Structures are given as C-alpha cells and as structure tokens.
Amino acid sequence: MARFCLIALCLFALSACNAPDAGPGVKAFGETVAAASKSAEPEIDRAVAEQTRASVAAAARSGRDIYAAPLGCQDVALSLDLSTVPDDQAVAPCDLTPKVTLSKKRGDAKFAQEGLQTLQDYAATLSAISGSSVAGDVTTNFNAFNKSLTEFAATVNVAPKNAPLNAEQVGALGNLLGTAVEARRRAILERLVSTAHPEIRTIVYELIAHFEIKGDDDMLDAFDRLDAAYGRMTDAQGTSGYLSAVRAYEQEFKRFEKQKAKAQSVKLLAIWRQHQLLLEQVKSRPDAAEIGKLVKQVQALKG
Amino acid sequence: MKKNVIGMATYEELLIVGRAASAELEERADEEPDLSQKKALRRTARDIRSGMTKLRRAQYVELTTPRPGEPSTAGARLRAAVKAAKADLRKLEKAANALKIAANWLDRATKLFRIVA
Numbered sequence A: 001m002a003r004f005c006l007i008a009l010c011l012f013a014l015s016a017c018n019a020p021d022a023g024p025g026v027k028a029f030g031e032t033v034a035a036a037s038k039s040a041e042p043e044i045d046r047a048v049a050e051q052t053r054a055s056v057a058a059a060a061r062s063g064r065d066i067y068a069a070p071l072g073c074q075d076v077a078l079s080l081d082l083s084t085v086p087d088d089q090a091v092a093p094c095d096l097t098p099k100v101t102l103s104k105k106r107g108d109a110k111f112a113q114e115g116l117q118t119l120q121d122y123a124a125t126l127s128a129i130s131g132s133s134v135a136g137d138v139t140t141n142f143n144a145f146n147k148s149l150t151e152f153a154a155t156v157n158v159a160p161k162n163a164p165l166n167a168e169q170v171g172a173l174g175n176l177l178g179t180a181v182e183a184r185r186r187a188i189l190e191r192l193v194s195t196a197h198p199e200i201r202t203i204v205y206e207l208i209a210h211f212e213i214k215g216d217d218d219m220l221d222a223f224d225r226l227d228a229a230y231g232r233m234t235d236a237q238g239t240s241g242y243l244s245a246v247r248a249y250e251q252e253f254k255r256f257e258k259q260k261a262k263a264q265s266v267k268l269l270a271i272w273r274q275h276q277l278l279l280e281q282v283k284s285r286p287d288a289a290e291i292g293k294l295v296k297q298v299q300a301l302k303g
Numbered sequence B: 001m002k003k004n005v006i007g008m009a010t011y012e013e014l015l016i017v018g019r020a021a022s023a024e025l026e027e028r029a030d031e032e033p034d035l036s037q038k039k040a041l042r043r044t045a046r047d048i049r050s051g052m053t054k055l056r057r058a059q060y061v062e063l064t065t066p067r068p069g070e071p072s073t074a075g076a077r078l079r080a081a082v083k084a085a086k087a088d089l090r091k092l093e094k095a096a097n098a099l100k101i102a103a104n105w106l107d108r109a110t111k112l113f114r115i116v117a
Helices: A002-016 A023-061 A071-077 A109-130 A134-155 A167-214 A219-235 A239-262 A264-283 A288-302 B008-031 B035-063 B074-116
Strands: none
Touching: A023 A109, A023 A167, A023 A264, A109 A167, A109 B074, A134 A167, A134 B074, A167 A264, A167 B035, A167 B074, A219 A239, A219 B035, B008 B035
16 A cells, blocks of 8 residues: 555656746746736726726715715724624724725726736736745655654654664655655646636736727827828928928837837736746746656655 | 637737738838839738727727626636635645644654653
C-alpha cells in the first residue's frame, strides 16, 4: 500500500510538473492592471456617481425612499455594544449611501466598474497563487511532523523495529511531497490563466467600449479627423496648397497624440497584451532542470 | 469571410483584413507613377479605414448594449474561475496546515507523556 502511494505521488508530481515559475509574468500583469486602474478608476467612479444621481432622481420621481433610517449612525451615537446581537441584526453602516439599486446592464457605469473590479480581483488572486509558500510549507511541516512522530515514538518507547523508511528517505519523501504540491499550485495557476484568457479580452474591450461610447476617449473620432487631414494633404493641389495641408496634418497629429495620451483604451489594451505573455509563460514546456530535480528526489526514496 | 458579423471574432477578422487591404493600397499608391491613379488608390484606402472605424464603433455599441437573455457575462465567468482557483489553493493550504497541526499535537502528547512518566 505504502509503495503504491509513493508511486502514485511520484507519478502525480511528474505529470503535473510543468512550466517554469510564472512569477515575473504575474507581477507584470498585476502592474499593468494597477496602472490602467489608476487612470480608469476615477473616471468610472465619476460615471457610477452620475448613474447613482440619475437613479436617485428616478426614485424621487416615483415616490420611493432614497435613504434608509440612520440606524447605523444611532449605533455609533449611542456607543452600543453589538457583540452579542444575532447575525440577522448585523451592524448597519453609517453612511450616505442611497437605497437605490444600480442597474448592472451592459452600457451602465456599474457594469464597467464591476468589470474593472473583476480584473483587479483576478490580478490579486494570481499574485496570491503565484506567491503562495504552500509547497515549502508542506515540506517543512512534513519534516516537522516526522520529527515529532519520531520523538513521540522514542518517548513512549514504541519505535517501530521495521520502519518502512529511513531518515534520508523520509527527507526525500518530504521534498517529493513539496514538489507534488508545488506542481499542483502551478496547475491551479495555469488553469486559472487559461480559463480567464478569453474573458480578459472581452472585459478589456467592454471597458474600452465604455470609455469610447461615453465620449471620454474619443479615439475613433480623433483618428477619423487625422485620416481626413491626411486625405486633404494627399489630395492638395499646388505647392502652397500642399504645404498648408501638411501643416494642418501636423497640427491634427499633435491633437491625436494628446488624445492618445489621455485615452484609457491604450492602457486597457496593455492588460490584454500582458495577459497574452502571461499565458505563454504558464503554458511553456517543463524545465529540464526541474525534471532532473524530481528524478533525484525519486532516486533518494529508493535509499 | 464569415457572413455573420455579430461577435467579437468576426469584427476582429474584418478589421485585420481591412488593415491589410488599406496598407496594400497605400503601398501600391507609393509605387504608382500616375498621379490620378495614386490619388484614387489613396482614397480607396481611406474609405476602407473609414469603414474600419465605423465597424469598431458598431462593435462598441454592441458591447455596451444590454442583451436580454444573455446567459452570463465575461465578468461573471471570470469571477467564477477566480472563486474556484481560490478554493483549490485553500485546499492545498489546509493540507499543509493539517501536517503542522498533527505535529503540534504529537509534540504536546510527547511533553505530556514525559510529565506523566
């Protein structure tokens, strides 16, 4: 049975032994999401505030309450000790959040806000999985467990005479266990990145569409104007007409550059590009050195 | 070329084809010695580019228009994937912790046994 478990563990570790560490890719992706969020978030928040104001106005017109009773503020004012209240009487917030429920349909600012928040949560989860020390913890904890078990057996004087593994083998098994867990952690990361890939693209384009349709980015109009100026330049008659069209094109180009610098779409598209690199990284073939390391661990088990 | 233009892949395909066609026409215009032909080629290239911005705009309208009966959004699917991955990682961490807890219990049992013995 023990032999079967060992073989199963080796096979699992070997089969799941995959790509080199995706840490740098995950870090770069997180930084790209952070940079795009820093720029896009305030604008989306403003749009959500606008949507809230419109919903509040609609609620007022239809005679619905805008604010709930300030029960949370009462708790604060009366310094109530709420540690013993049941969960269904949970602490109410003391803030000026309207009671209105914001629509999350496509095209709503709230839809875009959720999209951006999902990207942020995804980046944070990738970072947590990528930076997890679980594999090292398993090895450390397994070795600690084995040490404790040996001490216990010696103390109660029941040390097994025919121990299935010697000390060296136990150490090797701890390492192998850690390798298997590490392979599993990487498999989780790879599965998440692969599953997320098409969704990241759609969310990025949904966010770009939000900014373009709202008119904040206006990159399409800016390009139409630039291309029209190019057309006037190539159609111009006579040297002076041509030179004047050239100057107009140069001016239009400067306007386009300004528009591009403040557009969210450029930063948002960087998220998609970064994710393509990350996918390549997590899907790359196993490292020969890693397989070699695993083979050594398996050999150490043979004693 | 697919006839169905609804859906991101087809928009993207059309835009990529348009991009290549426009670049090809500009290249031909560069090499064309006849001025009127050159201008005609450039105008056609611009028409294609203008069509491309219209196409992209149409896609943006589609991406920001509610779709009744849409089974799930990309955001919802990504949130589900994140949730599943978090649960998988928690399972691994629990396994690591279980070994630690077992080691702690054995240590306590050993100390207890030494006191009693």
